[in-house]
Amino acid sequence: MGSRASTLLREEEIEEIKKETGFSHSQITRLYSRFTSLDKGENGTLSREDFQRIPELAINPLGDRIINAFFPEGEDQVNFRGFMRTLAHFRPIEDNEKNKDPTASEPLNSRTNKLLFAFRLYDLDRDDKISRDELLQVLRMMVGLNMFVSQVLRMMVGLNMFVSQVLRMMVGVNISDEQLGSIADRTIQEADQNGDNSISFNEFIKVLEKVDVEQKMSIRFLH
Amino acid sequence: MGWLLPFDNLLCMALGISFTVWFTSLLVFIIVPAILGVSFGIRKLYMNSLLKIFEVSSSHIVSACSEKDKVTLIMSTLEQEIQELRSSSTTLSSEPEFEMADIMSFCRRGVESIVDDEVTKRFSAEELESWNLLTRSNYNFRHISLRLSVLWGLGLLIRYSFLLPLRITLAATGIGLLVVLTTIVGFLPSGRYKIHMMCYRICVRALTAIITYHNSENKPKNGGICVANHTTPIDVIILANDGCYSMVGQVHGGLIGVVQRAMVKSSPHIWFERSEVKDRHLVAKMLSNHVADKTNHPILIFPEGTCINNTSVMMFKKGSFEIGCTVYPVAIKYDPRFGDAFWNSGKFGMVSYLLRMMSSWAIVCSVWYLPPVNREEGEDAVQFANRVKAAIARQGGLVDLLWDGGLKRGKVKDTFREEQQKLYSKVLVGDQEDQAEDRPLEFSTLRPEEDEETGRLDRQGEEQPLDSLRLREDCCLRLQGNYTLRPPTEEKEKKEEGDRLGGPSEARPQEHCPLRPET
Numbered sequence: 001m002g003s004r005a006s007t008l009l010r011e012e013e014i015e016e017i018k019k020e021t022g023f024s025h026s027q028i029t030r031l032y033s034r035f036t037s038l039d040k041g042e043n044g045t046l047s048r049e050d051f052q053r054i055p056e057l058a059i060n061p062l063g064d065r066i067i068n069a070f071f072p073e074g075e076d077q078v079n080f081r082g083f084m085r086t087l088a089h090f091r092p093i094e095d096n097e098k099n100k101d102p103t104a105s106e107p108l109n110s111r112t113n114k115l116l117f118a119f120r121l122y123d124l125d126r127d128d129k130i131s132r133d134e135l136l137q138v139l140r141m142m143v144g145l146n147m148f149v150s151q152v153l154r155m156m157v158g159l160n161m162f163v164s165q166v167l168r169m170m171v172g173v174n175i176s177d178e179q180l181g182s183i184a185d186r187t188i189q190e191a192d193q194n195g196d197n198s199i200s201f202n203e204f205i206k207v208l209e210k211v212d213v214e215q216k217m218s219i220r221f222l223h
Numbered sequence: 224m225g226w227l228l229p230f231d232n233l234l235c236m237a238l239g240i241s242f243t244v245w246f247t248s249l250l251v252f253i254i255v256p257a258i259l260g261v262s263f264g265i266r267k268l269y270m271n272s273l274l275k276i277f278e279v280s281s282s283h284i285v286s287a288c289s290e291k292d293k294v295t296l297i298m299s300t301l302e303q304e305i306q307e308l309r310s311s312s313t314t315l316s317s318e319p320e321f322e323m324a325d326i327m328s329f330c331r332r333g334v335e336s337i338v339d340d341e342v343t344k345r346f347s348a349e350e351l352e353s354w355n356l357l358t359r360s361n362y363n364f365r366h367i368s369l370r371l372s373v374l375w376g377l378g379l380l381i382r383y384s385f386l387l388p389l390r391i392t393l394a395a396t397g398i399g400l401l402v403v404l405t406t407i408v409g410f411l412p413s414g415r416y417k418i419h420m421m422c423y424r425i426c427v428r429a430l431t432a433i434i435t436y437h438n439s440e441n442k443p444k445n446g447g448i449c450v451a452n453h454t455t456p457i458d459v460i461i462l463a464n465d466g467c468y469s470m471v472g473q474v475h476g477g478l479i480g481v482v483q484r485a486m487v488k489s490s491p492h493i494w495f496e497r498s499e500v501k502d503r504h505l506v507a508k509m510l511s512n513h514v515a516d517k518t519n520h521p522i523l524i525f526p527e528g529t530c531i532n533n534t535s536v537m538m539f540k541k542g543s544f545e546i547g548c549t550v551y552p553v554a555i556k557y558d559p560r561f562g563d564a565f566w567n568s569g570k571f572g573m574v575s576y577l578l579r580m581m582s583s584w585a586i587v588c589s590v591w592y593l594p595p596v597n598r599e600e601g602e603d604a605v606q607f608a609n610r611v612k613a614a615i616a617r618q619g620g621l622v623d624l625l626w627d628g629g630l631k632r633g634k635v636k637d638t639f640r641e642e643q644q645k646l647y648s649k650v651l652v653g654d655q656e657d658q659a660e661d662r663p664l665e666f667s668t669l670r671p672e673e674d675e676e677t678g679r680l681d682r683q684g685e686e687q688p689l690d691s692l693r694l695r696e697d698c699c700l701r702l703q704g705n706y707t708l709r710p711p712t713e714e715k716e717k718k719e720e721g722d723r724l725g726g727p728s729e730a731r732p733q734e735h736c737p738l739r740p741e742t
Binding site: 031034037038051052053054055056057058059060061062063066087090117118121122138139142143144175179183186187191204207208211213216217218219220221222 | 295296297299300301321323324325326327328329330331332333334335336337338339340341342343344347626630634635639640641642643644645647648651652
């Protein structure tokens with residue numbers, strides 16, 4: 001009872017975060033109360049379990065990777081500054097920012113930084129290259145486990161079509177390892193330019209140059 | 224120290240007199256009307272004056288604060304995002320198409336749910352638009368003005384030094400009377416229910432609960448089940464104030480156990496041992512037996528299973544909807560300006576919760592009795608439960624959520640993630656999968672590799688919504704003997720044709736599928 005969000009966050013801190021991330025004053029206080037409501041242990045930091053308690057994040061196939069992006073290398077807790085720094089990548093780009101002073105340091109939510117965030121979701125070992133394995137891993141996370149459709153159906157060869165149809169109905173759509181492998185190969189083939197069979201950050205940028213990254217990687221506020 | 228003695232006597236006399244005055248006025252103004260079921264209207268007067276004070280204070284806040292831009296998000300779901308992924312593409316290739324930008328939809332949806340999600344905010348107190356002069360609901364309202372702070376201080380004084388002791392005394396009286404009288408009346412055959420009502424009325428006054436009952440013609444009748452949304456244990460007192468119910472629940476120890484045993488003496492309630500709670504069949508059997516006897520009071524059940532913060536209604540557990548008797552839905556909505564009624568069981572124990580309740584301004588709520596419903600033909604328990612839930616949510620102005628209230632403490636099941644994965648898989652290979660099923664069914668192999676090689680079916684650019692239920696339905700239709708397949712919109716034309724011809728509709732062969740059914 002008693003002190004809540006705004007009293008624990010000092011004005012100087014809010015100003016610093018504002019300069020670093022570009023969020024407005026009220027957005028920062030609002031996000032701070034969100035941070036404290038997620039912080040069940042009330043120790044000023046969030047752990048991975050705190051994030052996983054959000055059901056909509058837990059059912060997201062890439063949920064674990066997104067949560068990882070909040071935690072700096074090797075650490076298990078994130079404080080409010082780190083939380084805001086990561087969220088800043090998703091701040092929508094406002095019109096008045098587009099013509100800003102080019103000599104100023106790049107804001108966290110620039111197109112390049114958004115692309116870097118997406119790139120790091122693929123590049124788990126941080127070697128600045130997306131290898132075929134890393135691509136396959138992300139693909140597998142997004143499509144789910146192969147519930148042995150192809151194996152089962154191969155077994156059902158010659159059996160009553162009714163049964164095999166029923167089986168197909170039950171297991172639904174699944175994608176075999178071979179299909180995923182060919183998807184990965186095709187993707188790398190299209191993107192790779194220097195022939196090292198992996199995708200570097202620059203190649204990544206090239207592939208996505210026609211994509212409206214600013215809109216796709218920004219959270220949508222209702223204004 | 225000798226000079227204190229005359230004051231000592233004076234002090235004692237003063238205390239004695241004030242105590243007598245206090246207790247007499249308590250008796251006259253509160254307890255006797257409660258026993259008789261009469262009201263002086265003091266609480267309504269109190270509520271109206273509070274409302275005026277709140278209006279004054281909120282106008283202060285609005286004038287002092289600058290424009291706050293809200294950090295509200297456009298609420299969409301991951302399913303909608305996935306389905307929009309290929310909506311702009313026009314090609315229908317036979318090969319699965321993956322774009323590296325696909326992860327951005329997942330990513331954005333994930334970060335949006337970190338900023339604001341529908342579920343976790345239902346398990347903590349609702350945030351108010353404007354401050355109601357209670358410290359506990361002061362979120363972002365910094366020191367606004369001196370006048371407001373003075374009001375707040377005054378309110379604090381009144382609440383803790385006058386209202387709180389008053390309410391505690393009343394509550395003690397109410398519970399004491401309940402225990403004593405039910406024991407006495409237990410030996411007598413009649414007049415049992417009047418005792419209950421009287422005690423509940425005292426408890427209602429103890430909390431300064433101002434309740435408005437709507438549509439009393441729909442009040443639950445004997446031999447039925449009453450379901451309501453659950454916000455706090457006080458829900459029981461609020462409903463029982465207006466009618467007799469049988470409670471269902473676990474046997475507790477301590478004070479609550481004493482109350483439970485007292486209640487059982489005068490009318491049948493269903494209390495379970497802790498070990499029996501897990502046995503769903505036993506629970507269902509006891510409920511059915513109780514309901515079958517038409518002289519028994521309606522059972523009061525809260526199907527959510529846990530307390531939710533009164534901004535939404537979460538998934539109803541289907542157990543009470545399987546019994547097959549009439550269900551009387553009730554919607555309860557608390558007015559958050561007078562005090563937050565939600566019991567955050569993780570944060571506050573029962574005693575501190577009750578103290579908070581008794582030191583708020585008041586508990587103002589509305590109770591709507593909805594018309595009774597029965598399970599319809601062809602409706603299973605889950606659909607029935609959802610129907611009732613939607614009706615309650617609509618009436619109470621609450622958000623209707625499909626999420627389980629058990630997520631307060633437990634983790635979400637993996638099957639929900641698998642559903643999202645399936646959806647995305649369909650986006651990748653969706654067209655291809657439909658084509659595979661469009662093939663004529665042969666008694667030979669049905670290997671996936673072969674499916675990829677068959678010719679495409681020309682869908683004339685028709686966009687198939689990615690609805691797993693529809694795909695399954697198509698499968699069923701095909702299995703019923705229509706060996707050649709047609710896009711679903713053509714089925715309607717087929718049906719009309721069939722009606723015209725007056726016979727079983729003839730399958731129309733597709734361009735690439737030469738098989739016809741044998742008629």
